[in-house]
Each structure stands twice: as C-alpha cells, then as structure tokens.
Amino acid sequence: MERGFDKPREGCGVFAVAGRSPSVAASQLAYLGLFALQHRGQESAGIAVSDGTTIRIHKGMGLVPEVFKGEDLSGLPGCLSAGHVRYSTTGGSRLENAQPILGTCRLGTIAVAHNGNLVNARSLSRALQEEGAILQSSSDSELFLHLLARSGRRDIESALIQSMQSVVGAYSLVVLSADRVIALRDPLGIRPLVVGEMEDAYIFASETCALDALNARFIRDLGPGEMACATREGLTISQAVPSGKQALCVFEFIYFARPDSIIEGSNVHIVRKRLGEALAREYPVDADMVIAAPDSGISAAIGFAEAAGIPYDTGLARNRYIGRTFIRPTQEMREMGVKIKLNPISDLVRDKRVVIVDDSIVRGTTSAKTVGMLRSAGARSVHMYIASPPIRFPCFYGIDTSDQGQLIAAQLDTGDIQRRIGADGLGYLSLDGLISAVGTSKGLCLACLTGEYPTELC
Amino acid sequence: MERGFDKPREGCGVFAVAGRSPSVAASQLAYLGLFALQHRGQESAGIAVSDGTTIRIHKGMGLVPEVFKGEDLSGLPGCLSAGHVRYSTTGGSRLENAQPILGTCRLGTIAVAHNGNLVNARSLSRALQEEGAILQSSSDSELFLHLLARSGRRDIESALIQSMQSVVGAYSLVVLSADRVIALRDPLGIRPLVVGEMEDAYIFASETCALDALNARFIRDLGPGEMACATREGLTISQAVPSGKQALCVFEFIYFARPDSIIEGSNVHIVRKRLGEALAREYPVDADMVIAAPDSGISAAIGFAEAAGIPYDTGLARNRYIGRTFIRPTQEMREMGVKIKLNPISDLVRDKRVVIVDDSIVRGTTSAKTVGMLRSAGARSVHMYIASPPIRFPCFYGIDTSDQGQLIAAQLDTGDIQRRIGADGLGYLSLDGLISAVGTSKGLCLACLTGEYPTELC
Amino acid sequence: MERGFDKPREGCGVFAVAGRSPSVAASQLAYLGLFALQHRGQESAGIAVSDGTTIRIHKGMGLVPEVFKGEDLSGLPGCLSAGHVRYSTTGGSRLENAQPILGTCRLGTIAVAHNGNLVNARSLSRALQEEGAILQSSSDSELFLHLLARSGRRDIESALIQSMQSVVGAYSLVVLSADRVIALRDPLGIRPLVVGEMEDAYIFASETCALDALNARFIRDLGPGEMACATREGLTISQAVPSGKQALCVFEFIYFARPDSIIEGSNVHIVRKRLGEALAREYPVDADMVIAAPDSGISAAIGFAEAAGIPYDTGLARNRYIGRTFIRPTQEMREMGVKIKLNPISDLVRDKRVVIVDDSIVRGTTSAKTVGMLRSAGARSVHMYIASPPIRFPCFYGIDTSDQGQLIAAQLDTGDIQRRIGADGLGYLSLDGLISAVGTSKGLCLACLTGEYPTELC
C-alpha cells in the first residue's frame, strides 16, 4: 500500500542475471535487484534460475523479502536467473498471475517475465485458443510463451523475433532458458530496460537503480526493438525488429521510476526538479512555503521552490510502516476522521500560504483529502500545482490509470477540479512545459495526456 | 529495520484508551494509535483490553499490522485498552518481553505497559526475588506489576503511588485494570506522555501524533510525577509524587519523536529545523547543496539550507520496502559493494560541494558509508554537520546508545572522527546551540552529552 | 507419513459434485469427500468449483484440513466442483503438480483431476510440444487438458471421447467446466470410480467411502470406458470408448482402498479377510498369536487368525500423531534405536510364537525392522505371512512400487527374503489364492505380480 491508490499504477519490473561463471549466485543477485525495483510492483515476486540444465522457480504473493526467505534462495542454484515484481491492485490478485511464467515446450523449459501490456492480448489469446492453446493465467507473459512454443523456429532467439511480429503494445521482456538469458524491448521502447555488467555477469533490469544496488556498471539502454542475448560466451545485441521513433512512457519520468534511476540518459530526480521549475514559471505565486505531496511530489516540489524562490518544507508527516495487511478502519472510524498515513504539521502550516506540489492527479480523492487536512491544520491558503498535464485518456500499455470514467480530468475542467478538491488554486503543467523539462532527445508516449496512441489499439 | 542501526534506539511507545461508553472499540483505537507510534518500536506489539470484567490480551513479534490481523481485534472486546510497541534489537528479542505484561494479583488482573528504563531494575529485581517473587521476563513492566502486587494498599492508584517510591529512572506507564486506565510519568518526566480526548473516550499516548491519528483532541502533557486515572466517571489527574525540575530526554526532539508530534508545547519538526539553523550559524560553509541523511536528518537539513542560503536537495534515494525478514547479503556480496537501502543520485552530486546534515552519530559506521557513497558518486567535497553535540556518555533511561566503547565520540575527538568517516569537514552542534534551539522552558536531560545524570545511577 | 514408505504408493483420489440446485455447497461437500479419500494422497489437495459462470480454484501442499481453512471454502461458491488429493513422495513434490489443473481453452475454462498414470505420457507430451503446446506441470491432467484444447470438437464430451483415442494407460478422471461435471474411466477400468447421488446432487468419487461420508447413495461403479456427464438437467452415462475385459488394479483390494469401501461389488475389508483366510490355508502354522502389521495388515490378520484358529492380538502399538513435519532423528539417534512409529508390546509377545500378517512387501526394510522389534521384545519365533504374491514387476498405471531394482522380490527368492528380514518363516499368498479370494467376476490387473501388462507399454 506504499504506492498511492490514487496514482497511476505501474505494471511491473523485470530483472535478469547472466553469469559467466558457475560461482555467480544468480538468485541472490536477482533478490537484491528485484528489491531495488520493489517500487514497480508490490503484489507478487518471483525468481527463476537455471543451473545450465534445470530451471527452478520460486514465486509468491507479497514483497520480495516476504516471498523469499533464506532457504528459498539456496534452493535456487545456478548462474542464470530472471525475476519479476508485480504491481498491487485491490482485486484479482492471484498467485497464478505471479511471474516469471514457466513452461516446457519444444524449445525446452523457458521462463518469461514481462513489463508492459499488449494491446492485442485479447485477440491473440482467442486466436491461440482456437489453435489449441491452454491459458493458465491472465498474464501477457504466458502469451509470449505460447508464441514461442508455436513458432516453427528451432532456436529461442529466432522464435522470439518471430513472436514480436504477432504482438502489438508495450513489452520489456526477460526470458530465461537452460543456457541463456534474453532481453527484448518492443519497437517503440515504451517501457524502460537497461543492460549492465558486473565482473562475471551481465544484468538486465527495468531501471538503473537495480544496477546500482549490485554495484554493476551501466552499459546502455536497450533500444526500441532490440534484443540482447547473454550466454557464457558473451553478450550480443541486435535489432530484432525495425523501430521507427521511440515512444517512451512519459510517466516513467513523472511518477514510476525511482528518483535515482537514469532513463535514456536523464536522471529521474533531475527531470522531476525541472518539471517543478517549469511549473513554477507557469504559475507565479506568492506563498510562504512549498511542500510536497509525499513522497512522489518531493523532487518536483524542490524544483518548484527553488525556481519560485519560496522555502521548501515538509508539511505532511508520513507513516512509513503501512503494509499489505493493515486492517482498514471501519466506516465509523473513517467518519471520525482517523488518519492512517499522513498527518499535517499544524504548527508549521498554520496561518501560512501553502503551495503543495504533486506529480499527477488520477481520481482526485487523495488530493481533496490532503487539501482538507492542510486547511484543518490552519493553512491560510492552499494552492496545488501538478507537475504533469491532466490525465484525460486511458493507457493501454501497462499502466492502470483506472477507467476513463474515474479519471477526474476526463470529466471536469481544471476549475471544476479545483472546486472539487477544495484548493484556492490549481495548476497543471502544460504539455510543452512537460516536453521541454523531460528534454530527452527520444520520443515520448504522451497518449494518456493527448489521446494520440503510438500503436493501433486493436 | 526502518530505523537506523547506527542510531540511538528508542525504548518503546505506550498508548491507552478509556472509553466512557461500551460502544467505544478500544482495541481498534489502540491499533491505530500504536500504528502511529510504530517509529518508537518495531520489535513487538501488544494490546490488552477490558470489557469491564475480563482482561484479554494479544501480543506478538513484529510490526503492529503484522501482529494484529482482523480477527485478533474482534477477539478483544471492551472499551478500555492499553497497548505497547517495543523497539527492535538484533539479539535477545523474545516474545516473553513483549508488552503489556498481564498478571493477576490481589488487586485483580492488571496489564502494564512501560516506556523508559529503571536504573535500579537490577537491585529491585534481586530484592523482589529475595521476597519470593518470580520474574518471567526481563521487562521493567513486570517489576511494576510486582510492586503493585506487594503493596499493602487495596486500590491500584495508592499501590502505584507507593510503587513510585521504590523505583528510580524513566517511566511513562499505562496501566489497565478491569474498570480503569491509569497513566503516570516519573518525577523527572524523562519520557513523554500526553493526555487527549475523543467524543467518548480519554486517550493516553507517548506522542501527540497518536492523538492526531484518531482525530483526538490534545488536552495536555502529563506532568512529571503526575498520575492520571480515567474511568467511566471521568478523568482525574493528580501529583502522585513531588517533582523538582523536569529532565525531558533531549533526544526525543533530536531523533525519536515523529516530526508532527508536539512535545511540551514545541513541534518536533520546527525544533529540528531550528537545530539545523543553529548548526548553519555555527558552521558557515560555502557549498552547492544541502542534503539530509534520510530520513532523520531531513528537518534539520531544511533548516540548515534555509539559514545558510544554500539549496536543499535530496541526494540519496532510499528504498522504503526493507523489513524484518530481509535476507542479509553474504560477505562476498557486501564486498562487491551491494547497496540495500541508500543510493546516491550521482547526476545531482557529481562535481558538487555537498553538505550532508544528520541528527546524530552513534558508532559512525553508517556516516562513513554515506560519505563514501557520495564521494564515489563524484561529489567534489562532502561536509557533514550534526544537529546535536557528540554523544559521549551512555544513557540509562531507555535509550540503547550502545555501550560507551562503541560510542565513537567517547573514543575520538571531532578531527579524528572526521578522518574516520572520510569527510572534508565535520561539525557538531554546540550544547548551547542545542539548548537555545529546543527553547523549551522545561528542563532537559542532557546526560548522554554531558555525563550529568538527573538521577542517582544505583 | 501415515501411509507406509515401504508400501506401494497410490496415485491419488478424485471427487466431484454436480449439484442440481444453487443451494448445494459443492466446495464443502468436496472438502468432506476428499477428506474421506485422504488415504489415497497426502501430498497436496485441491478443489475447483463453478458457480455456473466462473471457475475458481484453491489448492496447496498438505492434508485436506491443512490446505483448506474456513475462509478458503467460502471463497469457492458454486454447486459444481471437482477435487483431488495427491500422494506423498519424498522428492519432487511441487505445488505446480497439485491438481485439479485449471486452464482456459477454446472449450472454455476447464479443471481436470486425474487418478492413474498414462503409459504414453512421454511420447504424448513430446508430440504435443512439437505441435506448440506448453507444459507447466508434470501431471497427466495437463495432458488431458491439452488434448481437449486441441480436439477439433466444439463440446467437451466429444473432445474427451476424442482424447481417449490418444491416451494409453490408467485414468479415472473428473472434469469440471462452467456448467457440467464429467467423469470417465479408461477402457480397462484400472482405477476405481463410482457414481453416487444425494438429494440435490450427483457425486463422483474414487471410492464409496467418500459417498458414505456424505451419506450419499451409491448408484454404481462407472464401467471401463464409460463417461458420465452431470448437469442441472440430470445424469447421462454412455460408453465413451469400447471396452474389452476389465483390468482393475488388484492392489486396490490388497492395500490402497479403505476397508469400508466397496469396489465392483466387493467390500474391501471382507476381501482382505478372505486373503488372510486363504493365506492361513496355504501355510498351516502352530503359533500363539496372530498379529497384524499396523494398520494395513489388520483385515488379513483377522481372517488368518479365524481360519487358523489362533487368537488375534495387537502386538505392536502405533503412534498415530506422525505428520509431514516430523523432525527426523539424527543418524546418531537412529543408531541408538529410537522408535518413532511402532513399539512392540513386550509383555504380550515375550516367549510367544508370533505370526505377523502384512498385506505386501516392497523393499523389505520395514519388514526386517518389524521382525527385529518383535525378536527384541522376546518373541520365541516370528513367522511372517504376506496376503499377496511377491511384487516382481514395476507398475506403469499409477502406483509407485519403486523401480524394479528396489523390489526385493524381483531380486531375491522367498528363502533369501526370509533370511534378509530375519523371520523364522515367510510365506506369500499364491496367485490362485489371491484370485479366488478377490472373487470378483471382473478382470484384474495383476501386472506387478505376473509381468503381464494389460496395455502396450509404449
């Protein structure tokens, strides 16, 4: 529950290790790497390993340290591994959907872990079933496994390249077979995926923070449509499918990625600071302090404060111990106004003009609650600024932004939203402000902001 | 593991509810209140409740949401409760020491929960055993229970007052009997304890943040040597033992308490900002950014940055998912330099002159590691400033500051410490700076800084 | 660990409910039915249910009452169910192999639970993989699911009939789809399967004892090659594939089935008594008492005692509390002669001539230990009689009789075995004695005794 219920919800993180020596403990490295990617998914975690012959897997519901205990790792010998963390939703969370997905087919035993979302998953699933396939989960990883199994090709790389012809959408994939680890990225490069290196191993990971966790060296982002294959012989990277321009999900910068990660050459924290700076320029305001909606608004709030010349402060204290098993308060207690997660620092904000900076608004309920708290705590005024444009369109590439009916910005204009959340002012970052702040030379997917989708939608 | 291994370690939080109506769900309120006090202890948690006749208890190892599941609370009916969270140490953590401690004696069945440390626990324990007592735990709560049981008095309040004659040290205590809740505080008021009120209940808590969690109204701090007794008839507060001047543990302000709590009239976050401001005044420095040692240095760092006119930033990303069950990396992995908890944002600190502000140093190992990380990330210089004077003396009142041999400031002078941790500069806040920043009219216990203990030491 | 390590090991039990009214709690009935079949498998248990639209499943490692807790059953609504218990082996026990196996294919979502073993599983699996199938477990149930998914047929019954053309071996199958429950039995009827009826539901079960548990009425054994389909409209039974003569596994009578079950018209306990009577006639012996190897030898021992006119007694006390998690004694303790499970009643057997009757011998290690115990307890002589002929050949139809190299009777003749186990006499029942004692009009599979297999072996 650490990540916000009222935030876009990320679709997973992937991690893989291709050791070049039997002494590489691929499951332990995957444990640390997945733990560094925990912010990308808290629902389930899994690691598959190969000792060169046999592939073993362990997965379960919960955080990485909840799923893996000491003996679990030692039961996963081998120097090749692929791992996955999955995001947490309220319903429909089942062990069957935990990844990696493992199966045996004519290409051998294969484990697949996937970040992203295929837009043609439904039709693909139907077509596969027509041809006799059985689906045991609702994960896109299993679809990849079926495409591999049905490819006429006799080697996994060729089979993967062939499979990429059939799928449309976002996929950053790591694939483990007995003797190799393969990573690949969809032709638009919608979800991130990086390649790194340790003394005796190649690493693939959703974000660079997982390389840092292992003190691994960053090699490069895997490019759109590229496939990397690591074996004991070494690493090869090839253009598996042609790629036009990239369409990297802009919300990786705005919200998903860890601030210490570097995506396509840009550090996430610094990009977020620039978002805050741009926001401050777009909305000159006279205020006593700038605070962040914890924790995702911190970087942008610092940037806003600096650019606006208003002191940054921490006006909301956050309880960091909340976990999956927290007992929700009864309706009666909620009516009493119990506060589980956030508490305003009243002596700080009392009689002050407060600017609060958040990264985004999805449904608006949390924003309303936060503004209300600050008012109750005595703030003279509360202006809210959002470090991204309004989210008006659904995402089909792996982010759960709720359905369009729940997107407040798809229903109301900014004035109405301001009234709904009870702020004295509300400002969203402009699209231009966003693009120039991100400043990556690569293309971005802005579909949830503009409605212009980079792929067909099936 | 959320709280620092290389920090002073707090000795627990207490919480109690005295409902005036049978409809008050005292166990649910205690659950929320203890959760708000979770930062004071992560080792074990427990709640005892009374339904007017029977006292029931549930306690276990772990965080509040790990110890209590839905059915556990519904098995604790009643409108009176007393709860406890206990701190986490590496060894010696046993269920027997979880509190509240429950026992039946001539005064009836009584539950006791205690924050603090008795300096005469050993001699008291020996004397009690000589008189025939059996001790089933090593907790001071059990000693109170024995004193109550052996008092000649026929009512709990008198027995408690009598018991207070026998004990020396720090104790903020909540006591539950079938029909009442009693709270009391040692004559020096070493540990905090506050009284609050909801529509139908009185609340006692270690910190005001637990009142805020329930949306309860703050009444006042319980004074040194005071005892409060809440029954269905109402609340009475009396001076149980005479009190000279107060000796409130200054580390409640510096490190333990949550930033949103108010202690003796002062908001903790604001006090910490003032510590940072004073520190900036004592150490004028030319630098590019001020960062905090996360998370305990944040408030002071913001104050420092403001006073020094240097931008505040977040130079270290923190992994928030670490929990009790995290599998420690092998020695081999530690040598590889794996990073579990903190990662510097290299693109931010590279070639920059960085000031890092922390609240305190105990053993210095974490400080050295953090400075090292910033250097590896390319910082041109790293100056560390500490928002408290050096800890040179052990605490006997409930804080585990390690034994004196491990206190780096008891062994080395500041210059040596600076070299040890590898910083380009190191400055501690002066004692005067500390006192004026705290600015409370009440007396403070500064024993770990000055060696002047407010009680005899037995 | 309740069932013997040194015994043939059964391959599972199946159970299904087809309620004719929404009020039938199919998961609760399956729970009770599977619990009655627990002797057929202690490794894992699972129940799938359909509420007419959605199929849900819960499965896990362990005994039925360990896998299912109260809330698990209430999370399985619906009046149709299929369940499974799986046998316990030392290695290779994995959750992935727990049944029922659930998958979605062009025929919809289907759950399959299987008792038996396909002799062409390997070649079938290879062929399916060649055609693009992915196998996620090593269970034969998954093979059936693949055959169903690949059948050109549009209804499950036809698809099942077609699938039966492709498989060779033993299968008593229950299949659950959204709106129906289907049961079928291989053309030789190797494993048992019965049909029963309650007020509002049809029941399929491996043994009649599961019908008795629900107080359900026995309708009839499902015949070899028959398929039964139960929907809300009623029950139809048809001859799915032609069947020559039956080849019912004789070890269902000798060892597997519960004594209160009735197989093909014969009560198991009474058959076993007749085995013991026949044995007594074949080996006239002068002795003081007849005891049973607990518990599987009891029925035969009673029959032997009656026929021989020697008193039956219980010479070995058995500890009934042993479970999956028992900590095995160290090598050192085993050398001390610690006794976990059995203890002779020394005062009873001392100086007595003891006959011990067991149902079968697989590896002989337990027999040797038991004879040794009785000798140490002072028995003057120990004669062992076995209520079945020697097991000389491996089973390919779902019984784990160890590989042939471990079958003592495949290596040694009876005299050598007698010396190996240290008995004063050893006698196996003759094949003729067995056949006439079983006395069923239906044909039996005697392959493990004779080496004549009723199917090709692939």
Place this chain on the structure above:
Amino acid sequence: MERGFDKPREGCGVFAVAGRSPSVAASQLAYLGLFALQHRGQESAGIAVSDGTTIRIHKGMGLVPEVFKGEDLSGLPGCLSAGHVRYSTTGGSRLENAQPILGTCRLGTIAVAHNGNLVNARSLSRALQEEGAILQSSSDSELFLHLLARSGRRDIESALIQSMQSVVGAYSLVVLSADRVIALRDPLGIRPLVVGEMEDAYIFASETCALDALNARFIRDLGPGEMACATREGLTISQAVPSGKQALCVFEFIYFARPDSIIEGSNVHIVRKRLGEALAREYPVDADMVIAAPDSGISAAIGFAEAAGIPYDTGLARNRYIGRTFIRPTQEMREMGVKIKLNPISDLVRDKRVVIVDDSIVRGTTSAKTVGMLRSAGARSVHMYIASPPIRFPCFYGIDTSDQGQLIAAQLDTGDIQRRIGADGLGYLSLDGLISAVGTSKGLCLACLTGEYPTELC
C-alpha cells in the same frame, strides 16, 4: 481431535532428560519422548533446556511436530531438559497456559512441568496473591513455582519438599534448574511417573512408552511421595513426603495410557484385555462378532472376544487424518448425516448380531451415534459392553470428565442409558471385575466410580 470428545480427558504428559555428558542432545530426546506421550495432550507442547548456565524454552499451541521445527530444536542447546504436552479442550486454550512454566526467583531460573490437578489450587492461588504473588497463567505449574520462590530454603530440593506440604491433589512434576532435573510424585501417586536410563542420561516420563521410544532402560516407577534428582553426579531418589497407600488413577489403565506402556508392573494392553475378559464373563451373550469402539476399545474387545468365543472383527473404519484445523460441517450438513470420523463396514455387520466394546461412557452422545450407525448399516442387534463401571462422580485430580450434570451415568440408570443410546443391551463392568482385572498390588483411585476421594477436596 484424535482423542475422543466424549471421553475422559487427560491432563498432560511430562518428560525430562538429565544428560551426564554435554554431548547429550536433551531437546531432541525430549522431542521424541514428548511425541511418544502425544496421546496425553494435543493442545500445546513445550521444552525447556539448560546448558548448565542458561535455561531456554520453546513452546506453542498444537502437536509436538507442529510446535517444533528443525531450527527450534537446534536453538535449544544443553544436556538437561524438561518438556510437557497439554490436553486439548474446546475453549480456554491459551498459549499462556502452555508448559513448562519458566521463571526466575531467588533459587535461580526454574522450569516446571506438571501432570495432575491440585484440589486446593484456588485457595492456594488466593493465599499467594494475598502475599503479593502475581499469577500469569491458570496452570498449577505456576503455583509450584510460587511456592518454590517463597520457600525460605536455599536449595531447590528442600524448597520442593517444603512446597509439597502446601499442596493437595495429584502432581507428577518435572523441574529443571540450571544444573539439575528433579522429578516428584504426590503422596498418593495419582498420576504415573517413571524413571529410566540411557547410556549417558537419566530420563523421567509419564509413561514407559516414552522410554521405549528412546530405547531407554526402565529403572522403576517413582513411588508415591518420592522425589528423584538427577545431576551430572548421578541419580538420587528419596521419600520426600510420607506416603500411605497409593491411589493410582484407574483410568490410566482403562483409557489414558498407551497400550504398550507398563504402569506399576502391569502392561496396559494386557490389563485392558483382562477387563474385556471379565466383561465377557459378567455378560454372557450370543452374538456373531465382537467389534471395538475405535481405537480405545480395541484391547478390551479382543479380550472380550477371546473369552466369549465370538470372532473379533473391525466393524467401523476410522479416518485417521483428522486434525486440529478440520472445518466442522455446517448444521445443515450434520443433518444430512455426514460422517467425518467413523464409517461402519455395512457388508460385514448386515444381519449380524454385533457386540461393541468400549472402554467407558462419559456423556453418551458418541455411543448413541455409533449404535445408530451400526443399525443403519443393517446390524440385526447391537449390544454394547463397557470395560469399566459407570462414571458417576467428577474427578478433581486432572481428568476432565465434564461436570457431573453431563455425566450420563450420574443422571440415568443403566436401563435408561441403554434406551438413550438405542442399544439392544448395555452392560458395564462391575467394580469387582475392574479391580481384579487390574490386579495391581497397589491401591487405586476409584473416586469417579465410587465417590470416595482419596484426599480432602478443599
């Protein structure tokens, strides 16, 4: 739930090891010994060990193999141990009452485990509380601990002897201190306690079956009022308090003890057979078969069958897998007649005159159900014979025979009971028959049969 709900319920088993060499793994031996005593208590289990200096303890709810996992035993180093199993009741089972009870007092740290019941527990508890004691459980063991702590004596043996002056009732006690293990038995020897020996250790146990489990040599029963003390120097046994004649609980023979145990020189199984023989002589009957109420009636049924010249058979199949967590069937299902535990073998009893032998009747509900089952299965007649006289009086020495209002024989005469349970005949063993069958030279406690209690009742 393995032991009958409608049976007298035993109050616990005790076990202790006094190794004479540091290599003795006292916790592992205790684990095996307690497992052999599991029939005496299934509610909780615990082991305390001493390594000569420190006493450690592990206890929990459930069966021995559920409470202790591999690492739990290795966390209990030392060559001295004391352990306990506690019986299972429906309510009031709490971890606080699990034994051994551990405490530190002026005699050092001591663990106490107790089988039996003090009749003056209440007044003792009140008196102790008046003197300032705190009681943390409702176990008699804690009372002993208080008496030890309050004794003026400076050594544990003297303190124990003094304590024995204060208590009235049944107690077979094992006591562990840092350097010794002490066992003692009340002056009437109500509960059993034996002394045994291994190569390097002395053993104390409730029953000899626990010695057999370790392959330990039986030395002798500890006599009434005797105390044994084992240290590294050796074993001493002394008469701690004077003893008149013994009053051994006769239900140890009738029901509680394991059939392979030897109590005061008599093997339990053989005694039970004699009870059955005596019963057959008292009730000559013409019948087709004698069956046992499983499992407690088996020995007596065999004896009855032999003496009556009627064949013994097993007419009721029992499901052995039932455990603590079994989900009770709903009321609706109970009305359907679901059978969880027992199932008659209909083909065996149909049209037969059946004699069923049970060891005792407490409330009669199970007897009625069993008789009903046999009738439904087609038995022509069902005669029930009970291998003990009617239980008409409550036990105050550690057996839960329900309160007198629930004892069917305290309410109804035999004819009425026969009608109530629906049998064609019902016969209880006579008191003389019982006494001569038990045939021990030692005195017996027959209080629940005669109302003559061997102690004052307080």
